[in-house]
Each structure stands twice: as structure tokens, then as C-alpha cells.
Amino acid sequence: MAPIISLSVLGVLVLFFGILKKKSLLLPLILAGLLITLILTIPEWNTFRSYYNDMLMADNYAVAFNTVMILSTLFIFSFAGHYYKSVERPLDDIYAIMIFALAGAVMMTSYGNLIILFLGIETLSIALYVLAGSHKEAITSNEATLKYFLMGSFISGFLLFGIALIYGSAHSFNLKEIAEFVSLHSGHLPPMFIAGLFLFIAGLSFKIAIVPFHFWAPDVYEGTPTLLTAFMASVVKTASIVALFRFFSIVFAGNREIWEPTLVILSILTILIGNLTGLYQPGLKRMLAYSSISHSGYMMLAVIAFSSRSANALLFYTLSYSIATILAFAILMLIRESKGNDFFTSMNGLAKKNPLEAFCLTIAMLSLTGIPPLAGFMAKFFLFAAAVEQGYTGLVIIAILGSAISAVYYFKPIIAMYFKEGEEIQLKAGRLFKIIIGTLTLLILAIGLFPFLFSGLI
């Protein structure tokens, strides 16, 4: 509850400062506000408090994922100053909407009632529709927002319909009561409930970008301003997959047979199609879009094999995935700024003049590939271990084939930067920018080398 209140207040404050035209104060205010939110979040650890008849639950699970999302947002905002350097107006609207979106994401991770989940998703989504189109002059941004909005609002209907059907059969929005209903009727669940369940899965899959509900992702990622794409790829993805995980871990604590085949097939499709399509992308941003799709597939393993081990694995995975993705997007910002595009060919020979940036991007890519001793490897290891423990060895083998394929495209930027000759340009990273990307890189290494600090928490 505390983070939602604090974030809402922060958002309003940001708007207020915008009216006063205090541009230079905005970012420090936001960073301070996010830090305060983080500090307010952590005391909820081990309290297991719930609010308003279990509508919101502040269990460890929610606290941990909220921390990851707030941290990610903090890092994204730390790049905002550089990204919007040339923009004159205060940008309070964009920042405030991002913070509201984060508040929506927090609702999605801590919901105990499907109504709250829906409210969270809508808060997040409507904010994102605006953000995707926030670069008003660019036609790609307009395209992105239109596509995202049309498809997103359509699929929200699915989700709502699904929730209604679930309510219709279980007579409650409350997760625990739905869980009771499921265990009472296990084996002979009414068709209405099953239909509702699948609509619900479809609705959330869209947000997570699970195949076959992923078609929006590459275009929207491409058109959205890069800073906000980083937000979509990290925070939004975390919130949505966690929402799905929360639903299944509470409602279906034993009944696998209904949904298992569906989720397994979705996961396999996501891993294979995401990775295979990723091979054919000409630019870094689209490639990262497909990479984020395929990572959704891996994260689905945690949902399918839910257990306390897989909850921990998911936490570790979202953390390391978010950090690596944000780092990659940060470098992408720099490349786009200097080159005007993000084709792999325009990254040729980048390492000569920009050793730090090239090294950071390399670490991010290697971590996403899953090379030890980086964070991405430990994340994959925990996830695969959780899945094998529950007997999904075959699924893990598919995931591993996917990882092997993904190495091909993750190495494209590395090969371009280090081994190819090209026009030598200097990226325009300020000192602060360099410090932050350096920190993120060290974080990837540290998480990989000291995984015990970040695992086994929930």
C-alpha cells in the first residue's frame, strides 16, 4: 500500500512542479521520490499485511518484485536527463505518466482481487498508450501508439470478459475464494470457468508479449521513444509476468491438468518463434524486442513449474533481465543519438573510440545470452533448475535450444562493434551517464558472482 500512495503523491507533485516550470528540479525530485518509495516498500517485508478485505496484499512476494520494478524505474529515470537533453519544455507530463504507470505495475504485483488486477493493468496500459506516442512529431511513434492502443484495448476486453466469466462461476473476485472454488470443483470445473481462464490467460499474455499475442511488440518497441521502450521491456514485463504467476500460484495450487498443456505450448512457441525471428532483425532495437519476447517464454517456465524455488527463480530472472535490458537500451540511446538509426551495420567499429560503452553492451548481451559468471547465467540456471525439479526436463531442453539460437543474434552487436571496420564516431555520453552504465555493468557481474545475496528470498 505504501508504495502506491507514495508513487501517486510523487506523480501529482511532479505535475505540480511542471506547472511551476521548475525543470531542473524535476529529475532530482523524481529520483528522491523513488528512493523514498523504495525505503517505504522494504519495511513491508515479512509483515504479510493485506488491505481492504484482501484486495491488496503486501506479502514478501509483492515487496520483492516491487523493489525490482522501482529499482528499474530509478535506473531508467537516471538516463532521462541525457535522453531529453535537447527538449526545452519541462516534460513533467511524461515523467508523471511513467510514475503513474509504475503505480499501476505495483498494483499488478500485489493484487489479491481480480478487480485490483484489472485496475492496475488499465492504469499501466493507458499510461503506456500515451507514452508510446509521446514523441508527437515522429510518425513511428504515432504508429506505435495507435497499434498498441487498438490491440491493447481490444485485448483488455478479453481480460475483462475472462474475469467476468471467472466471477460468474466462482462468485468472487477474491483470489483465495476462487482458489477454494477450484479445489472444491477440481476435475469438473464448469466450462464457463475454463473459458474465463483462457480469456484471462490471453489478456495477460498480450501484456507479457507471449506468442501468439506478441505481434504488437516489435513495432511498438521500435516506434516508442527509447527511454520508454526500456521501461516497457523491464518494468511492464516484470509486472505482467508476476501478475500471471501470482494468479496461478494462488488459484491453482494443485490443479495442473487444466492449464498446463496450454501454458507449455505457449511457452515453447514463445521461445522458438521469439528466438528464430530475432535472428532476422536488422537493428538492435527490434532485436531487443524479440529478445524480450523470448525471455517472456523463459519466464513462463517459472509460471508453469510454480513452487517456492520457481518464485525465487522468477525474482532473480526479472532482476537480472531488467538490468541487462536497461543497460542495452541505454547504449542503444547513445547509438541512435549519434547515428540516427540502430542498424547493426552502423555499430561497426564502435569499440575503437568507445571502449566503455562497447564493453557495457557486450556484458549486457552476454548476460542475456546466459554466459557465466554473469547474472543472466545464474538466472537461467535457477529457472531451469526449478523447471527440472518439477519434471519439465523436455521444456528445459527447448529453452536451451532457444538460448543457443539467441546467442547468434546477441553476438551481432558484439561482432559489429569489435570485429568489423566502420566509421569511427564518438558517442556522446556524459560522465554521469558513464558512471551509471558502469554501475549497471558491475551489478550484472556482482549478481552473477554473489547470487546468494539475491536468491532464496521469497
Add this chain to the structure above:
Amino acid sequence: MLTVVLIILPLLFALPLFAFRKEKLIKRVALVIALIEFGVAVAAFIQYKTSCHCQLLFSAHWFGSSGITLKFGMDGISLLLVMLTTLLVPVIILSSFRHSYKKPSAFYGLILVMEMALVGVFTAFDGLIFYIFWEMALIPAYFICAVWGGNDKIRITFKFFIYTFTGSLFMLVALIYVYFRTPLPHSFDLFALYNATLSPAGQTWVFLALFFAFAIKMPVFPFHTWQPDTYTGSPGPGTMLLSGIMLKMGIYGVIRLMIPLCREALQQFGTIAVILSVIGIVYASLIAIRQDDMKRLVAYSSIAHAGLMAAGVFILNIKALEGAVIQMISHGINIVGLFIMIEFIQERVNTRKISELGGIAIKAPRLAIFFMILLLGSIALPLTNGFIGEFLLLLGLFEYNIVFAVIAGLAMIFSAVYMLWMYQRTMLGKVNALTENITDLSVPETLALVPLVIMIFWIGIFPGMFLQTIDMDILKILFYSH
């Protein structure tokens, strides 16, 4: 503790090396670091007492809850391979003194990082740590070959990377799978993994996954296609690291993981693996005869030798297994020596084409003599190191199946054919325009080769000492009972 020092030392010193600018200084510092590392390895060798226990043990909790410990130690097999690694790295660095590489700090830094990872692989006694070092060795190897390689390096090295990365991912699944079948509390400790209860079907799957991982690394036919291109396209030191040490990771993996984990599956399906290995021997030998590029020829000869070692480890025979370990050491020494020679010749005349060379022995007798010794070791002449290993391997293979032994024996004859024929065409014969002005070996170059030659004769004449070191450990691995 010495084991940990061995792992940390190269990394610790390699990191500041990245900041150096002066090429000469970098080379010297790198050499000194590698020599210190060798010194530590010798100290470990002296401290080591021949017995069947894993010694010089270091163990620290890394991940208590999941049963992952930072467990490092050495038994005889590890010890010999660590000695090999730490001996070869300074030799490789010394041999590259004449050549000037762009961005030398990164080049030598990566070599040392790779040394760390290799020592880590050979001393890890925890399954997951083994895997982590195994993968870590791949990254510096990839960058060394891709940045400083020759023509078409991007495609070639990438093929190499994808091949080996895919293979090792399968090993990861196998390790996780076995982990959940270890007695409670689950642990990745190697001895816990050995105690896992696997169903016959499960064992078959584990066997397949591990075979895939190790067969690519060695490489066994038909997983070898990355190897000749990579060896040919890589810079000299890269090729030496790959062929001399990295190849041994595959065979070491079979000994350390595959034999204890899936002995029954090996007895059942081992024949197929042996057949593939033997096909590889003959196939690679025949191709080697037709090669005109010296580096490619030696690369194919390496597939043949690796095939023999692979056959030896798959048949679960004590003699063959001992032979394989000795041959790992010998092959490492010989092949690095041969690649160094090729590197020296190429630096002098700018070609590796056998058909363009001739009469080098007249102009550079010292070079020719060293080349001859290395070559004889490689074709397994008695009193050289190659003989001990190959003899034991063939003996074991003979006990297993006479037909395989005969075919593999033929391969030894083939190896004499292509090696000596190469020698005849390059070293002997008439001096031509290219080789007219060839200079003999310089002092640092000779210094790089002397340790190798000493080792060739030492192992060849007094193999007992080396065999004693590994005797008990081999027995333990072959007959490890649950």
C-alpha cells in the same frame, strides 16, 4: 589453498595488464605472471602426495541452500593437467615475442584470463563450478580468435562459439537433472553427483547430453567441422591454447563426469561412441595427407589424435584410460610445439603452404632439429612421449576389440606418413627463393621450445612417475561404487 591461488593469480594480474600500453613491457609482464603461475603449480606438485584422495582441497560455501560449494582440489589427473596448462601458457607467450599483435594488453590479458578458466575447469570439484569455468574459458578463446584471427575470422569463430556453446548447454541440463537425483540435501558436489540414483532411461539421456557436450569440444567425428577452420583461422597463440589445452577439457570431462555418472549407459552405447571416434581417426588422417596448409594438416592430425584418446576413454579400460591421460599431456606438448614451429616458419617466409617451402634444414638447422623432435613425438616414436600414451591406448583398445585396435593402429601409420612427408617437403629438398634467406631460431624462440623437448623425452623415457600419479585416481574413477 594453493589451488585457489592458482586460479586467482592469473586473473588478479591480468586485470591491471589491460591498462598497460607498452608492448614490450606487456609481453614481459605476461611472461613473468605465467612463470609465477608455473612456479605455484610446481609447488603444488611437490606438496602433492600420491594417493587416491583429492588433495589441496579448498571448499567454501557459495550457495549453501542449493548445495553449490566453491570446491577446488586436485587428484592426479587434475594435477597433471594443471601442470600442462601452466607449462604451456608461458611457452605460448614466449613463442609470440617476435610477433606484434595489435592491442597487446587485451591479447595477453585474455590469454591469462583463459589460463585462469582452464585451471578452474581442471580443479573444480563441484559440478556447477566446473560448468561455470568451462563456459568462462570459451569467452576469452572466442575473443582471441575473433579479434586477432585471419581471413574470414568472424564466420569461423562464430561457428566455433555456437557449436561449443550449444554443446555445453546440454551439459548444464544434464547436471541439473542429476542434481535433483542426488541424495538429500541435493548438492552439486561431484561426489554427491556420483552418488545420484539414475534410472536406466535417465542415465541414457544424461549420457547423450554429456556426449554431445564433450564430443563437440574434443572434437569427435561428426562434430568436428568447426575445428579445422578455427585452428587455421586463429592467431598462433589462440590455436595453441585451443589445441593444446582446450581440447583436453572435453576428454577430462568424460573422465570426470561421464564415466562415473553413466557407466552403465557407456557400457551399453559406448561402442557407438568408439565407432565414431575410430571413424574420426581414419577420416582425419586421410584428409591430413591431402593438406597443403601446414596448420590445417596439424589441425586434422589433432582430430585423429583426439579420436584415439576419445576411443580410449569411452571403452572403460584401465590401460586405455591411463594412456588417454598420458596422451592428453603428450598431445598438448607436441601439438603446441608443432604449431609454434609453423608460427615461426610463417613469420619468416610469410606462408604456410607446404608446396612453396623446401630446404629449410640447410638454412636453419636448429629449427629443423626441433621440428624433427616434435614431429617424432607426435608420430609416437618409442622413447618419445607420444609412444607411451598411444601404446597404452592401443593396448586397451586391443583388449576391447581387435578390429578397432587394428584400424586405430593403421591411423598411427598414416600419421607417420603425413607428418614425415610434410617434413620432407618443407625441411629437406632444394632451397628455393622463399627459403633462401630464412634465419635460424633466435634465443627466446629456442627457450620456448626447450621445455617442450625436455618434456617429450622425460615422459618418453621415464613414464613411470607420471603413471604413478594417476594410477589410483583412474582406478577410483573406473570402479567408483555407490
